[in-house]
Amino acid sequence: MPGYKLFAAKGGGSMIVEAAFTLAGVPLEVEYLSWTTLGLEHDDLKVVNPLMQVPTLVCPDGRIMTESAAILMHLADLKPESRLFPAPDHPRRRDFLRFLMLINTAIYPTFTFGDAPQKWLKGDESAGKVLRETTDDHRKSLWRYAESWAGEPWFLDDTFSAIDLYLWPMTWWRPGRDWFRTEAPKIHAIGLKVEALPALKAVKERQSET
Numbered sequence: 001m002p003g004y005k006l007f008a009a010k011g012g013g014s015m016i017v018e019a020a021f022t023l024a025g026v027p028l029e030v031e032y033l034s035w036t037t038l039g040l041e042h043d044d045l046k047v048v049n050p051l052m053q054v055p056t057l058v059c060p061d062g063r064i065m066t067e068s069a070a071i072l073m074h075l076a077d078l079k080p081e082s083r084l085f086p087a088p089d090h091p092r093r094r095d096f097l098r099f100l101m102l103i104n105t106a107i108y109p110t111f112t113f114g115d116a117p118q119k120w121l122k123g124d125e126s127a128g129k130v131l132r133e134t135t136d137d138h139r140k141s142l143w144r145y146a147e148s149w150a151g152e153p154w155f156l157d158d159t160f161s162a163i164d165l166y167l168w169p170m171t172w173w174r175p176g177r178d179w180f181r182t183e184a185p186k187i188h189a190i191g192l193k194v195e196a197l198p199a200l201k202a203v204k205e206r207q208s209e210t
């Protein structure tokens with residue numbers, strides 16, 4: 001009986017899905033692709049996800065899911081007891097919904113456009129440099145805004161949620177941990193706390209295996 005299979009890349013957003021499946025106790029086969037051209041353009045991935053992005057999840061019925069937040073919603077449906085989403089009557093449920101969306105629809109795309117600016121600007125290198133800078137700056141403003149809504153010890157105060165999982169890899173990405181430490185210290189602390197969860201030790205170790 002086939003299970004779930006994830007196309008992933010080490011250190012990428014696929015870590016969020018790996019972590020969520022682990023915490024929910026749902027078995028997951030992971031295939032890591034490299035970040036080079038022939039990595040995310042690998043035929044196996046191209047066939048199932050023409051967007052050529054990770055995470056890409058192949059479900060037991062053979063159907064595909066992309067979009068990390070949608071995958072987490074599916075997992076929350078499958079395993080409500082995993083508590084990745086706060087209960088509907090949780091006092092910070094609305095903040096959870098807002099920031100899950102903000103991270104996915106505003107912050108994540110700054111990487112889509114800023115990571116490979118030449119793709120969007122037809123190779124114009126100087127415009128590409130500007131796009132990289134402006135998307136990096138915009139991301140900093142968005143993180144400062146998120147910081148102003150962040151709780152302690154988790155984003156939703158005492159309630160651990162899927163948002164905390166996003167903060168683990170995302171605090172490693174630009175502008176990086178040193179920036180978060182001084183400019184968004186609550187988010188930085190959450191990233192470190194998730195990284196130190198004993199239940200996620202294997203996920204963490206897999207990201208640095210060669």
Ligand SMILES: N[C@@H](CCC(=O)N[C@@H](CS)C(=O)NCC(=O)O)C(=O)O
Pocket residue numbers: 012013014040052053054055066067068069104108112
């Ligand atoms: N909306 C997607 C974004 C996924 C995404 O941008 N993944 C990055 C890796 S962290 C990627 O595959 N980038 C390559 C590309 O966009 O070409 C999600 O939430 O899953």
